[in-house]
Structures are given as C-alpha cells and as structure tokens.
Amino acid sequence: MVDVLALGETSGDGLDPITGELVAAARTLGGSVAVALLGDGLAAHGEQAAALGPDSVLLAESPALDGTSIDAYVTAFEQVCRSASPGAVLVGKTPLGQNVGPRTAFRLGAALAQDCTAVRRDGETGEVVASRPVYGGSATAEVAFTGDAPPFIVMRGRVCEPAEPSPSTDANIIRVDVEIAPSDIRARRVESVKQDIQGVRIEDASVIVAGGRGLGGPEPFERLREIADLLGGAVGASRAACDAGWIDHAAQIGLTGKAVAPDLYLTVGISGASQHMAGCSSAKNIVVINKDADANIFQEASYGVVGDWRKVLPAFIETVRELVT
Ligand SMILES: Cc1cc2nc3c(=O)[nH]c(=O)nc-3n(C[C@H](O)[C@H](O)[C@H](O)COP(=O)(O)OP(=O)(O)OC[C@H]3O[C@@H](n4cnc5c(N)ncnc54)[C@H](O)[C@@H]3O)c2cc1C
Structure with missing residues (x-):
C-alpha cells in the first residue's frame, strides 16, 4: 500500500515534465509516494522516475500499451491502483491523464476533482483537500472527498516546481503484472497527424x-x-x-x-x-x-x-x- 500514487508519463526516451511535478505535489501530502509508468519497454524510464525521489516506481508493461488505445491504459492503471491500494491518486491534466484518470476513478468508484492547482492535507482530519480555480480564476474552490475509494486529483501542469532528479535514490522499481485482453480494447487510434509546432509547446512554455x-x-x-x-x-x-x-x-x-x-x-x-x-x-x-x-x-x-x-x-x-x- 502506498499513500500517494502519481501517474507518470513518458515522452520519447525521457519523462514528461508532469511526472516531476506530480512527484512534488505528492510529496506535499506526506507519506509514501509511488510513481506508476504504463507502457512497453520502460526500463530506462523507470530509472529516470526513480531519480525523482519517490519511494517506489511501479512499472506496468505490455505490448498493448503502445499508445494506440486509451482503453489499454485505463485497464492497466485500474490494475495498478488495485495492486498498490493508494490513499490518493494524482494524474496530470494532460491528454493521457485527463483520459485515464476519470475513467479509472469511475471503475474504482472513486471521487475525482478536475483541473486542480494545489493539494494538501486538512490539518485536523488529515484528509486530502484539493484546490481548483473557479469563476475564471476569480475564486478558488476547496474540494474534499467522500467514500472509501482513493480520491483522484487531476493536476494542472506547471503549478508545482518539479522534483529535481538526483543520482542517489533508493526508490524500489517494482514490476506490476497487468493483463490486457483484446476485449478490453474497444477503441483504437487508427491514424495520428503530427502538427508542426514552432518553438516550444504552449503547455510547457514558461x-x-x-x-x-x-x-x-x-x-x-x-x-x-x-x-x-x-x-x-x-x-x-x-x-x-x-x-x-x-x-x-x-x-x-x-x-x-x-x-x-x-x-x-x-x-x-x-x-x-x-x-x-x-x-x-x-x-x-x-x-x-x-x-x-x-x-x-x-x-x-x-x-x-x-x-x-x-x-x-x-x-x-x-x-x-x-x-x-
Ligand atoms: C462557453 C464559452 C466558452 C468560451 N471559451 C473561451 C476560451 O476558452 N478562451 C477564450 O479566450 N474565450 C472563450 N470564450 C469567449 C470569451 O467569452 C470572449 O468572447 C473572448 O475571450 C474574447 O476574446 P478577446 O479578448 O480577444 O476579444 P474582445 O473581448 O473583443 O477584446 C478585444 C480587446 O482588444 C482591445 N483592443 C482593441 N484594439 C486594440 C489596440 N489597437 N491595441 C490594444 N488593445 C486593443 C480592446 O480594448 C479589447 O479589450 C468562451 C465563451 C463561451 C460562451
């Protein structure tokens, strides 16, 4: 069992910046932090995630996690969540996180808060509280969660300083067996068209x-x-x-x-x-x-x-x- 599970993301041979940001946000909640990585051929990514300083990295690998079907990622993440029994789950407000987070939360019967900019523990109850801008940012809503399932929090990008990689880390890298049956995959991407972007991606731009x-x-x-x-x-x-x-x-x-x-x-x-x-x-x-x-x-x-x-x-x-x- 881990206290906070963050859904890490890869980008080519490296990690998407959201991974370090989620580790930093998870740290603010205290307790043990695990990063889950879903994909195929994740050994190098696992090492990189471990360097960000979580207590463990959970690698779920399958040829079905090749980026063509979100159903496969939801199925895998559900299994990772059931195996790790986290107290709270953080995902990024990214194409992957926004798809996988809510659908996994639904499967687990968990409450979810979208578009959050901060998380903390309530000083008295110790329960997770998430903050999200409302009314166009004129006010901030504080979201508390009910139910036995872990709260899912979808975090905006760039709202936390990312955890810095460090060569000395004692994070455990654990492989989690996931089974993704052909019947789990109901929709598959058949074509992707790459859009040329001048300069940096808007989501990553400072x-x-x-x-x-x-x-x-x-x-x-x-x-x-x-x-x-x-x-x-x-x-x-x-x-x-x-x-x-x-x-x-x-x-x-x-x-x-x-x-x-x-x-x-x-x-x-x-x-x-x-x-x-x-x-x-x-x-x-x-x-x-x-x-x-x-x-x-x-x-x-x-x-x-x-x-x-x-x-x-x-x-x-x-x-x-x-x-x-
Ligand atoms: C359901 C819904 C969702 C929406 N989602 C979005 C969204 O995601 N993003 C979004 O942006 N909008 C969204 N809108 C639209 C939003 O309500 C506004 O209509 C829109 O943001 C206005 O864009 P604007 O500020 O460029 O134009 P305007 O409101 O027309 O403002 C133009 C500004 O330019 C200034 N200006 C004019 N000429 C000059 C000049 N020569 N030099 C300097 N300043 C000048 C004017 O003083 C004015 O303040 C949404 C609306 C709805 C109903």
Missing part, C-alpha cells in the same frame, strides 16, 4: 505571448512570435482570435482551450473575459497591453500598458531584444 481580437488580423501574430522567440516562449490566443482564423485553435487559452501556468503571460488586445481567464489565472505574472483602461484583464495584471499595441509593441520588442541579446 513565457506565453497571447493575442486577441484587438490585434485585428493574423499578421500581428508574427510580431507576437518575435517576442516569444526572443524570450524562448510560445504564442497563445483568445478564442475570438482563433475563431476568426488568425491562428490555429491549438493556441487557444481558456475554458474551452488550454489551461496554462507560465511564469510570464503577456497579452495583447485581449479583454480578459472570464472564459479566457479560466485558462491563464495560474500564470505567475500577467502583463497586459490594451487600449481600454477599463478592460477586465487589467484587474489580473501585475503590469499593464494602456495604449494601442501598434504604438506600444515596436518599442517593447526593441527593449526585449536589447535585454536578451
């Missing part, structure tokens, strides 16, 4: 430069790309800009887009509707360029410039260029 309807067209996004490239960041957008076809929907931040938590979120021509703020309220610093001093987004801003981006942006880009080159 700097995001986001544009909205106030940009007036697709061309100004090239200016935002300039700033993003200078700062090693990614370009995001409001839904209005995506709906207008100025930028791909993959860049959309918000309730129906991506939830991000960069160190710096620079917005240009975005009004700050609650549905947009739902996706960026965890940003550490929000910097705003908007010509309307009453725009809602200024309420969330650490720094802001009231002005037309056409006048503000050229000097801004030059200053950033001078500072970073």
